[in-house]
Amino acid sequence: MKNKTEVEEVRSRIKKDTINDKKHSHEQIHTYESVHKIRDSLLSSASGYTNYRGVLNLCVVLLVMSSGRLVLENILKYGFLVRIDVPIQFIKDPTAWPSLLAIVLSNIFTFNALKLERNLEKGIIQETTGKILCFLNIFTALLAPAIYLWYREANPVSSFFALTWYTCLSMKLVSYFQVNRYQRLKRRLENSKNEIDEKSNTDSIKKQTKNEPLIEYPDNLTYRNLYYFLSAPTLCYEINFPRSERIRKSFIIRRSGEIIFLSSLLLFLVQQWVVPILQNSKIPFRETNILKIIERLLKLAVPNHVIWLIGFYCFFHSYLNVIAEILRFGDREFYRDWWNSEDVNVFWQNWNIPVHKFCLRHIYKPLLNQGITKSQASLIVFFISAFFHEYLVSIPLRMFRIWAFLGMIVQIPFAVFVKKFLHGNYGNMAVWVSLIIGQPIAVMMYIHDYYIDYFKVSD
Amino acid sequence: MKNKTEVEEVRSRIKKDTINDKKHSHEQIHTYESVHKIRDSLLSSASGYTNYRGVLNLCVVLLVMSSGRLVLENILKYGFLVRIDVPIQFIKDPTAWPSLLAIVLSNIFTFNALKLERNLEKGIIQETTGKILCFLNIFTALLAPAIYLWYREANPVSSFFALTWYTCLSMKLVSYFQVNRYQRLKRRLENSKNEIDEKSNTDSIKKQTKNEPLIEYPDNLTYRNLYYFLSAPTLCYEINFPRSERIRKSFIIRRSGEIIFLSSLLLFLVQQWVVPILQNSKIPFRETNILKIIERLLKLAVPNHVIWLIGFYCFFHSYLNVIAEILRFGDREFYRDWWNSEDVNVFWQNWNIPVHKFCLRHIYKPLLNQGITKSQASLIVFFISAFFHEYLVSIPLRMFRIWAFLGMIVQIPFAVFVKKFLHGNYGNMAVWVSLIIGQPIAVMMYIHDYYIDYFKVSD
Numbered sequence: 001m002k003n004k005t006e007v008e009e010v011r012s013r014i015k016k017d018t019i020n021d022k023k024h025s026h027e028q029i030h031t032y033e034s035v036h037k038i039r040d041s042l043l044s045s046a047s048g049y050t051n052y053r054g055v056l057n058l059c060v061v062l063l064v065m066s067s068g069r070l071v072l073e074n075i076l077k078y079g080f081l082v083r084i085d086v087p088i089q090f091i092k093d094p095t096a097w098p099s100l101l102a103i104v105l106s107n108i109f110t111f112n113a114l115k116l117e118r119n120l121e122k123g124i125i126q127e128t129t130g131k132i133l134c135f136l137n138i139f140t141a142l143l144a145p146a147i148y149l150w151y152r153e154a155n156p157v158s159s160f161f162a163l164t165w166y167t168c169l170s171m172k173l174v175s176y177f178q179v180n181r182y183q184r185l186k187r188r189l190e191n192s193k194n195e196i197d198e199k200s201n202t203d204s205i206k207k208q209t210k211n212e213p214l215i216e217y218p219d220n221l222t223y224r225n226l227y228y229f230l231s232a233p234t235l236c237y238e239i240n241f242p243r244s245e246r247i248r249k250s251f252i253i254r255r256s257g258e259i260i261f262l263s264s265l266l267l268f269l270v271q272q273w274v275v276p277i278l279q280n281s282k283i284p285f286r287e288t289n290i291l292k293i294i295e296r297l298l299k300l301a302v303p304n305h306v307i308w309l310i311g312f313y314c315f316f317h318s319y320l321n322v323i324a325e326i327l328r329f330g331d332r333e334f335y336r337d338w339w340n341s342e343d344v345n346v347f348w349q350n351w352n353i354p355v356h357k358f359c360l361r362h363i364y365k366p367l368l369n370q371g372i373t374k375s376q377a378s379l380i381v382f383f384i385s386a387f388f389h390e391y392l393v394s395i396p397l398r399m400f401r402i403w404a405f406l407g408m409i410v411q412i413p414f415a416v417f418v419k420k421f422l423h424g425n426y427g428n429m430a431v432w433v434s435l436i437i438g439q440p441i442a443v444m445m446y447i448h449d450y451y452i453d454y455f456k457v458s459d
Numbered sequence: 460m461k462n463k464t465e466v467e468e469v470r471s472r473i474k475k476d477t478i479n480d481k482k483h484s485h486e487q488i489h490t491y492e493s494v495h496k497i498r499d500s501l502l503s504s505a506s507g508y509t510n511y512r513g514v515l516n517l518c519v520v521l522l523v524m525s526s527g528r529l530v531l532e533n534i535l536k537y538g539f540l541v542r543i544d545v546p547i548q549f550i551k552d553p554t555a556w557p558s559l560l561a562i563v564l565s566n567i568f569t570f571n572a573l574k575l576e577r578n579l580e581k582g583i584i585q586e587t588t589g590k591i592l593c594f595l596n597i598f599t600a601l602l603a604p605a606i607y608l609w610y611r612e613a614n615p616v617s618s619f620f621a622l623t624w625y626t627c628l629s630m631k632l633v634s635y636f637q638v639n640r641y642q643r644l645k646r647r648l649e650n651s652k653n654e655i656d657e658k659s660n661t662d663s664i665k666k667q668t669k670n671e672p673l674i675e676y677p678d679n680l681t682y683r684n685l686y687y688f689l690s691a692p693t694l695c696y697e698i699n700f701p702r703s704e705r706i707r708k709s710f711i712i713r714r715s716g717e718i719i720f721l722s723s724l725l726l727f728l729v730q731q732w733v734v735p736i737l738q739n740s741k742i743p744f745r746e747t748n749i750l751k752i753i754e755r756l757l758k759l760a761v762p763n764h765v766i767w768l769i770g771f772y773c774f775f776h777s778y779l780n781v782i783a784e785i786l787r788f789g790d791r792e793f794y795r796d797w798w799n800s801e802d803v804n805v806f807w808q809n810w811n812i813p814v815h816k817f818c819l820r821h822i823y824k825p826l827l828n829q830g831i832t833k834s835q836a837s838l839i840v841f842f843i844s845a846f847f848h849e850y851l852v853s854i855p856l857r858m859f860r861i862w863a864f865l866g867m868i869v870q871i872p873f874a875v876f877v878k879k880f881l882h883g884n885y886g887n888m889a890v891w892v893s894l895i896i897g898q899p900i901a902v903m904m905y906i907h908d909y910y911i912d913y914f915k916v917s918d
Contacts, residue, residue: 032641035820036693038701038789042796043776054798054887059518061891062761066525069757076754182491234495242497295535298528302521317502330497337501339513361494428513432520 074272082271090157099158102145103165109141113173114226117180121218127181134177138170146395156450159396167388171358172230175237178362183217183239215239232329233320235358242330255322262314266307273303297441305436316352342427344415344434359385382412397450407442414438533731541730549616558617561604562624568600572632573685576639580677586640593636597629605854615909618855626847630817631689634696637821642676642698674698691788692779694817701789714781721773725766732762756900764895775811801886803874803893818844841871856909866901873897 040047083089090096116133119125125133145166149159215225220239229237277300312335320334338350349356359381367377386408393404411434418430499506542548549555575592578584584592604625608618674684679698688696736758771794779793797809808815818840826836845867852863870893877889 032638032820034697034699034701035695035816036697036701036790038703039792041776041780041791041793043772044780044791049796051796051799053884054796054800054891056515056518057884057887058798058891059515059522061888061895062522062764063518065757065895066761069754069761072750072754072757076750179491236494238493238495240493242493242495244497291531291535295528295531298524298531302525302528305521313502317500321500321503331495332500332503333498334500337508337510337513339517340510341513357494361491425512425516428516429520432513432517436520436524 070273074276078272078276080272081275082268086267086271090155093155093158095153095155096158098149098152098154099162102148102162106141106145106166106169109137109169109173110226110230112137113176114221114223117177117221118218120180121184121221130177130181134173138173141166141170141173142391146391150395150398153398154396156396156398160392163392163395167392168235169230171235171355171362172237175235175358175362176226176229178366179237179239180217180221187217228327231323232327233323233334233354234329234331235354236361243328244325244330245328247325247328252322252325255318255325258318259314259322262310262318266310266314269303269307269310274300274307277303297437301436301441308435312351320354340428341431342424343419343422344411344431345419347431347435348411355385379412382408393446397446399446399449401446401449403442403445407438410438529732533735537731537735539731540734541727545726545730549614552614554612554614555617557608557611557613558621561607561621565600565604565625565628568596568628568632569685569689571596572635573680573682576636576680577677579639580643580680589636589640593632597632600625600629600632601850605850609854609857612857613855615855615857619851622851622854626851627694628689630694630814630821631696634694634817634821635685635688637825638696638698639676639680646676687786690782691786692782692793692813693788693790694813695820702787703784703789704787706784706787711781711784714777714784717777718773718781721769721777725769725773728762728766728769733759733766736762756896760895760900767894771810779813799887800890801883802878802881803870803890804878806890806894807870814844838871841867852905856905858905858908860905860908862901862904866897869897 042049113134116125116130116137120127120130145162149162154162217239225239228241232241234241277296280296316334321332323329324332333353335353336350338347341347341350363381363384364377367380368374372380386405389408390400390402390405394400414434418427422430501508572593575584575589575596579586579589604621608621613621676698684698687700691700693700736755739755775793780791782788783791792812794812795809797806800806800809822840822843823836826839827833831839845864848867849859849861849864853859853861873893877886881889
């Protein structure tokens with residue numbers, strides 16, 4: 001009797017399932033039937049499964065968490081180190097003033113450049129004399145502030161800004177001279193009735209700036225035109241720049257907000273994160289324990305890279321876009337997608353477009369026209385770039401250690417190595433490693449040496 | 460005269476360019492013509508650019524580097540803590556032996572289960588009596604080893620393994636009983652000439668295992684069949700399991716290599732990474748400095764999670780696949796893609812498929828058949844699961860702190876929260892955070908308490 005009830009229970013269950021749940025009827029009836037079938041584990045290569053999107057999220061979570069922990073550990077260890085009044089201190093610091101003076105005086109070189117162009121245009125000065133004068137003007141613009149700031153023992157930060165200013169100015173004046181010279185020679189060519197597809201050139205310019213009144217050489221030789229170029233976020237001169245339609249106020253507000261937030265963040269990170277590490281790193285350097293030095297370098301590399309990334313965004317995206325928006329400067333390509341670059345050369349071609357464009361237009365291509373081979377021209381560009389890296393670091397810190405120069409030069413064999421042996425994502429990772437380890441370590445060497453030399457850290 | 464030469468130079472350059480380099484002629488002629496055009500910066504939302512593949516590589520590089528630095532820092536701080544002879548020590552330890560005895564004795568319960576099934580099949584024991592006997596057998600299988608190991612003060616690690624063994628055995632015996640009972644009742648149903656779509660069932664089984672001789676109830680009631688099930692990497696009994704074609708020796712060798720390497724890595728990580736953190740963490744816990752506790756928890760969470768991930772792969776992929784390969788067990792779905800799960804429930808349904816499948820087939824669906832609602836059934840499954848988590852931790856450590864139970868229960872409101880407020884990648888990140896922070900912290904609480912209690916760490 002008992003068994004019969006059980007049997008009926010099963011039968012009624014099966015019936016109920018079949019009626020109630022038509023869709024899942026097969027599953028429900030076979031409650032205790034087969035649940036296994038032949039299949040591979042997902043992580044077996046045989047499964048062909050490749051969706052690891054979630055692992056990316058894990059990486060993000062782990063990075064945020066470890067950073068959070070580092071911040072906490074840091075605050076527990078050192079307390080709150082940030083001095084909010086740093087910008088005010090900076091302005092009050094008398095050693096910052098020579099740099100400001102230097103920047104104001106830079107107008108002299110601008111004035112010289114315009115005067116020279118006007119005289120060249122009028123034929124008062126010969127082309128060769130003009131070349132020499134231009135060279136002297138730019139050479140002085142690079143040398144004079146360096147000597148001045150060195151002997152005034154200016155604050156290294158303000159000194160760095162002043163020299164960056166002069167370096168940009170020099171590049172802009174080179175571009176200004178070369179473009180004007182080209183325009184001048186082209187006009188003479190036209191005047192001597194040799195018509196070379198010149199109409200199409202004018203057409204192409206007209207197309208690009210159809211909403212703006214077009215200026216033609218020599219009407220561009222005005223202070224207004226030159227100062228617009230000097231303010232614009234580019235190092236390549238054009239008589240007529242492409243202009244955006246209007247100034248978007250909300251765009252400026254957002255970008256300015258970013259600048260304020262990110263510079264504060266940078267100030268915070270440097271004071272709270274980098275300075276303590278540097279203070280602790282003097283011991284291993286003197287003891288020359290190789291493991292400890294590596295540990296220190298790795299500890300420095302991460303905050304340095306974070307600061308570099310924030311600095312990159314703040315300057316190349318926020319700052320240059322604000323300037324461009326205010327000036328209605330149309331070309332906003334200040335960087336390309338260097339974060340995806342799979343070899344070192346591509347990175348150098350993509351991360352700093354104003355400088356890259358300048359080097360290509362005013363050094364590399366003219367060199368090619370002189371009959372120099374491509375690889376030689378690249379090498380020359382690289383050495384000039386390495387020289388300016390050294391210039392911008394050595395003078396403000398008032399010490400020559402050639403770390404920056406070496407840091408740049410080492411890129412050449414490294415680029416060859418990466419191109420030959422690493423491809424795709426591995427190449428990309430190698431680029432990141434060189435950014436995180438190589439380049440900033442050189443900067444850190446300076447700061448470290450500077451710190452030891454100038455602050456006389458007690459042993 | 461001078462100017463004429465210059466003009467000729469430009470003319471000849473333009474001509475040379477046009478001839479030498481037809482392709483790039485446009486570019487070369489306009490060396491100093493326009494290089495700017497109107498375009499947005501890539502990082503502006505207006506650019507529509509979204510390829511940040513390189514940033515993923517950056518994350519990987521940063522993670523590898525920070526981990527490398529942590530390892531270095533750890534070795535510099537604590538030296539090399541690993542004792543390679545741990546497994547030998549473990550075997551020599553007399554407190555490990557009770558667990559081994561317990562595992563050997565588990566055959567008694569297997570024997571009971573088979574005896575019971577045979578008697579039920581022959582009709583010597585009634586169905587209701589069978590149910591009671593089965594319950595008693597399984598209840599004893601869970602209680603007896605727990606009491607025995609508690610009073611023998613067995614080594615917690617070996618004790619944990621023994622109890623896991625018994626928990627699996629109990630689940631397998633539940634499945635064995637339920638499936639056999641279903642088959643028995645179905646056979647009686649057939650015998651009483653009520654034919655319910657039974658042919659199709661047999662067909663479906665035949666299709667799945669066409670290369671193997673099919674066994675039908677009651678021919679499955681043998682030691683051979685039962686021990687195959689007990690060895691197989693599944694908790695759900697079937698009379699005929701799907702079998703793979705052949706044993707791939709290279710597959711076994713690879714998976715075994717993984718097991719050896721990963722278990723060594725686990726031993727290394729626990730001794731070198733976790734133990735020092737635990738030793739250092741007693742101070743903040745007593746001082747109850749909330750910031751310090753959070754810093755410690757975060758410091759524990761990362762190695763704990765890494766160990767959990769390695770342990771997951773080692774057990775669910777390497778170990779279960781080796782067992783399955785040796786037994787020619789076809790169904791290798793031991794886990795699904797839980798790493799992509801965007802809410803907590805999906806994670807619990809995907810990370811441990813043997814247990815999930817068991818709960819679904821032998822608890823959840825039978826409960827639904829009893830007329831219980833889906834959410835109630837889920838809740839019951841969850842509480843049973845929480846109970847066993849507590850069982851497997853409390854008994855080996857010989858202390859009841861309900862951290863594991865709470866850790867599981869907290870998942871319920873958390874799951875509701877995630878489902879309601881977080882979607883897509885945010886949901887996925889929330890799951891990761893709960894894995895990294897929530898669940899392992901509970902485990903750490905035990906280890907910490909255990910450490911303080913048993914090793915009497917000097918204050």
